[in-house]
Amino acid sequence: MMRVDIITLFPEICTGPLRASIMRRAQEMGHLQLRIHQLRAWTHDRHHTTDDMPYGGGQGMVMKPEPIFEAVESLRREESCVIFPSAQGERFADPVARELALAPHLIFVCGHYEGVDQRVIDHLVDREISLGDYVLTNGGLASAVMVDAIVRLIPGVLGDANSAAEDSFSAGLLEGPQYTRPVEYRGMRVPDILLSGNHGAIARWRKEQAETVTRQRRPDLL
Numbered sequence: 001m002m003r004v005d006i007i008t009l010f011p012e013i014c015t016g017p018l019r020a021s022i023m024r025r026a027q028e029m030g031h032l033q034l035r036i037h038q039l040r041a042w043t044h045d046r047h048h049t050t051d052d053m054p055y056g057g058g059q060g061m062v063m064k065p066e067p068i069f070e071a072v073e074s075l076r077r078e079e080s081c082v083i084f085p086s087a088q089g090e091r092f093a094d095p096v097a098r099e100l101a102l103a104p105h106l107i108f109v110c111g112h113y114e115g116v117d118q119r120v121i122d123h124l125v126d127r128e129i130s131l132g133d134y135v136l137t138n139g140g141l142a143s144a145v146m147v148d149a150i151v152r153l154i155p156g157v158l159g160d161a162n163s164a165a166e167d168s169f170s171a172g173l174l175e176g177p178q179y180t181r182p183v184e185y186r187g188m189r190v191p192d193i194l195l196s197g198n199h200g201a202i203a204r205w206r207k208e209q210a211e212t213v214t215r216q217r218r219p220d221l222l
Helices: 011-018 021-028 065-075 094-100 118-123 139-151 199-217
Strands: 002-008 032-038 080-091 105-109 127-130
Touching: 002 011, 002 065, 002 139, 011 032, 011 139, 021 032, 021 139, 065 105, 065 118, 080 094, 080 118, 080 139, 094 139, 105 139
Parallel strands: 002 032, 002 105, 080 105, 080 127
Antiparallel strands: none
16 A cells, blocks of 8 residues: 655645545555645644745745654655655656655655745755646645556556556557547547457557657657
């Protein structure tokens, strides 16, 4: 079982997507233990303060180190990997997700406002990871996306053991087109090869289609 802890000021952002569909099933089947924590639980002042003005001036507020240090230290184990979603981090991609799917315990520290005190990153965080070259309003959104991408790779989470292996990026290619019933709809027909029952020919067709799609949309993958 993988254990995932998410530390955030806005638990509701993570709760919705990670309590439904495949993520909910992963928890019910015992593949995932998910806990979403309110960072303010580790504050000690009457106002539950988690941020303050940046030293040196500047816009916005910076998240204070004290509650984050206490939160991580109370949850971290020897085998834990602490992840900070950040625009300055390494790019999140399928190989990263597959590597993290092997970890027994992930802790996500969600930044908000203008970011977190650098001491958190320097002394607590194992990996800074970016979803892409854009900025989100908070790290909870990025954490939920990464947890979904990681957990679905754990054996037994998906109904079909081959599903993850056939997804886009798993073989270095984008996934080709898929079809289902009806055979014909508004004059648009399913390719005859998929109706042939010739599994070898179908496999070759799908590989060709995947290569074509990848060449058109992501030639950098080839």
